[in-house]
Structure formats: structure tokens, C-alpha cells
Amino acid sequence: MEKLYGTLNELLVKLFNDILQIEEQSLKNDKFNDLSITEIHVIEAIGLNAERNMSSVARDLDITIGTLTIAINNLVRKGYVNRTRSEEDRRIVLISLTDKGKEAYNHHLQFHEEMIKTTISKLTPEEMEVLVSALENITGYFKEKYNLMKKV
Amino acid sequence: MEKLYGTLNELLVKLFNDILQIEEQSLKNDKFNDLSITEIHVIEAIGLNAERNMSSVARDLDITIGTLTIAINNLVRKGYVNRTRSEEDRRIVLISLTDKGKEAYNHHLQFHEEMIKTTISKLTPEEMEVLVSALENITGYFKEKYNLMKKV
DNA sequence: GAAGATGTTTTGAAATTCAAAGTGTTGATT
DNA sequence: AATCAACACTTTGAATTTCAAAACATCTTC
Numbered sequence: 249m250e251k252l253y254g255t256l257n258e259l260l261v262k263l264f265n266d267i268l269q270i271e272e273q274s275l276k277n278d279k280f281n282d283l284s285i286t287e288i289h290v291i292e293a294i295g296l297n298a299e300r301n302m303s304s305v306a307r308d309l310d311i312t313i314g315t316l317t318i319a320i321n322n323l324v325r326k327g328y329v330n331r332t333r334s335e336e337d338r339r340i341v342l343i344s345l346t347d348k349g350k351e352a353y354n355h356h357l358q359f360h361e362e363m364i365k366t367t368i369s370k371l372t373p374e375e376m377e378v379l380v381s382a383l384e385n386i387t388g389y390f391k392e393k394y395n396l397m398k399k400v
Numbered sequence: 401m402e403k404l405y406g407t408l409n410e411l412l413v414k415l416f417n418d419i420l421q422i423e424e425q426s427l428k429n430d431k432f433n434d435l436s437i438t439e440i441h442v443i444e445a446i447g448l449n450a451e452r453n454m455s456s457v458a459r460d461l462d463i464t465i466g467t468l469t470i471a472i473n474n475l476v477r478k479g480y481v482n483r484t485r486s487e488e489d490r491r492i493v494l495i496s497l498t499d500k501g502k503e504a505y506n507h508h509l510q511f512h513e514e515m516i517k518t519t520i521s522k523l524t525p526e527e528m529e530v531l532v533s534a535l536e537n538i539t540g541y542f543k544e545k546y547n548l549m550k551k552v
Numbered sequence: 553g554a555a556g557a558t559g560t561t562t563t564g565a566a567a568t569t570c571a572a573a574g575t576g577t578t579g580a581t582t
Numbered sequence: 583a584a585t586c587a588a589c590a591c592t593t594t595g596a597a598t599t600t601c602a603a604a605a606c607a608t609c610t611t612c
Contacts, residue, residue, distance in 0.1 A: 256528075379534050382531045555611085573593080
């Protein structure tokens with residue numbers, strides 16, 4: 249049990265550093281190498297579906313709207329994001345991905361998919377289900393803990 | 401199968417973001433709340449053992465020495481790190497944790513331990529094993545991929 | 553002892569972030 | 583209809599983090 253414990257700790261810490269670094273590295277040798285990790289995350293948060301307003305995207309990313317404004321300025325300039333004002337309520341700014349933005353979105357998705365594919369290719373169907381429920385447990389716990397902390 | 405795939409992707413991404421945010425939040429309500437995450441990482445990298453020079457710590461953290469110099473300036477100012485010059489080779493700068501630095505190191509370790517302990521407590525032994533082997537797969541994949549990229 | 557190598561610091565610039573002030577729009581109240 | 587508060591967003595000013603390249607100090611080698 250103690251051993252498992254150290255293993256898990258090490259794995260999580262290592263996983264963390266690795267993912268960040270690889271994501272960064274892989275961006276550099278990439279078709280979309282004018283995008284930073286931050287910008288990729290914004291593109292991810294906007295998503296492929298309908299137009300979204302600034303506030304909801306900022307909330308998803310856990311950043312302030314002011315910070316998002318700056319990020320969107322750059323993404324619009326680089327041609328990844330459309331920005332328009334809502335006709336119904338002219339306070340609201342609607343953002344969505346351009347075709348180029350959607351391409352970048354899908355490209356990044358593939359990075360993730362490759363990672364997952366490698367992971368699950370070594371698991372049996374039963375193990376896969378176990379993994380999913382284990383991760384659901386963990387993220388559930390984290391979500392709870394995070395919300396508690398936020399309220400304090 | 402496709403569905404599991406998306407689920408797993410989502411779970412891992414979420415887990416990742418959650419851990420980062422919780423770490424950040426927990427620092428704020430903390431005894432050592434004058435430390436940023438970056439600074440905690442530097443303290444972790446210096447470690448409890450012998451004095452280390454700038455280059456080796458920078459290499460461990462995958463940052464430039466110049467960047468580390470600035471981080472160490474602040475940590476010295478805040479009383480977490482000792483900085484001396486080697487007597488044998490006066491080019492070399494030796495850094496180590498002060499008592500306060502060691503306290504912060506252990507405190508952060510406890511945060512990790514608690515996180516892992518809670519995680520483990522929510523899992524059955526079977527889930528544990530699957531989780532560990534899945535994470536091993538992922539980090540293995542990353543390690544390989546990362547080394548490849550670095551060489552390019 | 554000069555030249556080059558090594559280890560670190562400094563400098564200048566860019567990216568990311570926040571809090572707070574500012575701008576424009578809408579909705580409610582009177 | 584006029585005003586005022588609430589809302590959605592942008593701008594501003596400052597802090598942090600980071601890097602590359604120049605500068606500095608010290609060692610090693612020829």
C-alpha cells in the first residue's frame with residue numbers, strides 16, 4: 249500500500265510536468281506554431297459550436313474577462329477567432345472560431361487523441377471501465393474540494 | 401468505444417486543470433502564501449539535500465539559468481533560500497534551502513500526500529492497479545515522445 | 553599571461569495575468 | 583422620458599514569468 253502510494257504520487261507529478269512540456273514542444277514544430285499554449289486553451293474553450301459571449305468563456309477558463317479580451321485581440325489579429333457584437337444586446341460580444349481556428353482546434357484534439365489511444369490500447373475493456381470510473385471519482389473529489397476553497 | 405474515448409479525454413483534461421487550480425488556490429489560504437507556484441517548484445527542485453549549483457537546478461526545472469537567477473533573487477529576499485559562492489571555484493553559486501525553505505518544502509509535500517491519500521481512499525484495489533498502469537502508460541508515452549522532440 | 557571556456561548575472565523585450573477604472577448599453581423606477 | 587443602477591466588455595497600469603543575448607567574473611590551457 250505504501251509503495252502504491254509513492255508510485256501514484258510520482259506518476260502524477262511526472263505526468264504533470266511532462267504534459268506541459270510536451271504540449272509546448274509539440275506546438276513549436278507545428279503547423280500552427282504562431283499559437284501559444286494559452287491561446288490553444290482559449291480556442292479549446294470557445295469550441296466548435298455556436299457563438300459564445302466573453303463572460304462564459306472566461307468562466308470556463310477561470311480567467312478574468314479583461315485577460316480574455318487581450319487573448320481574443322491577438323487571436324482575432326492572427327485570424328483564428330471572429331468577434332462580433334450581438335444585435336439583440338449590443339453589450340454582448342460574440343466570439344467563435346474561424347475556419348482556421350476550427351482547423352487548429354481539430355489539430356490539437358488529435359494530439360490528445362494520440363495520447364489517449366496509447367493509454368487505452370494497453371487496457372482490456374474491463375480495465376478501461378475501471379479507469380474511467382476511477383478518474384470520475386478523482387475529478388469529482390477535486391471539483392468538490394475546489395469549490396469549497398473558492399467559497400472561503 | 402468512441403464514447404469511452406471522448407470520456408477519457410475529457411476526464412484527463414479536467415483532472416489536469418483541476419489539479420493546477422487546486423494547487424494554486426491552496427497556496428493562497430496557506431501559511432506560506434507569499435510563494436507562487438513557480439517558486440514552490442523551485443523550492444522542490446532545490447530539495448532538502450546538499451547545496452546545488454544554479455545550472456543543475458535550472459536543468460531540472462527546464463528553465464534558463466537567467467530565469468532561475470531572478471527566481472532565486474526573490475526567494476533569497478523572502479528568506480527561503482541561501483546563496484553562497486563556492487570556495488573551490490568562485491564562479492559557482494551554491495543554493496540551498498533555509499530552515500524556512502525546508503518547512504515550505506515539507507508543507508507542500510503534505511499537500512501532495514493528502515491529495516493522493518484521498519484519491520486512494522476512493523478507489524478499490526482493482527481500480528488502483530488499473531489507474532497506476534494507465535498512468536504509467538501515459539508517462540511512458542510522453543517520455544518517449546518528449547525525448548524524440550528534444551533531439552529534433 | 554593571453555585566449556578561450558565556464559558559470560552566473562544583467563538587460564531588454566515579450567507574454568500572461570489581475571484589479572480597478574472607464575465605456576457603452578440595457579432595464580427598471582419613477 | 584429621464585435618470586440610475588446593473589451589466590458586458592475594454593482599457594490601463596502593474597506584477598510575474600520567461601527567454602535570448604550581452605556582460606561579467608573566474609578558471610583552465612597553451
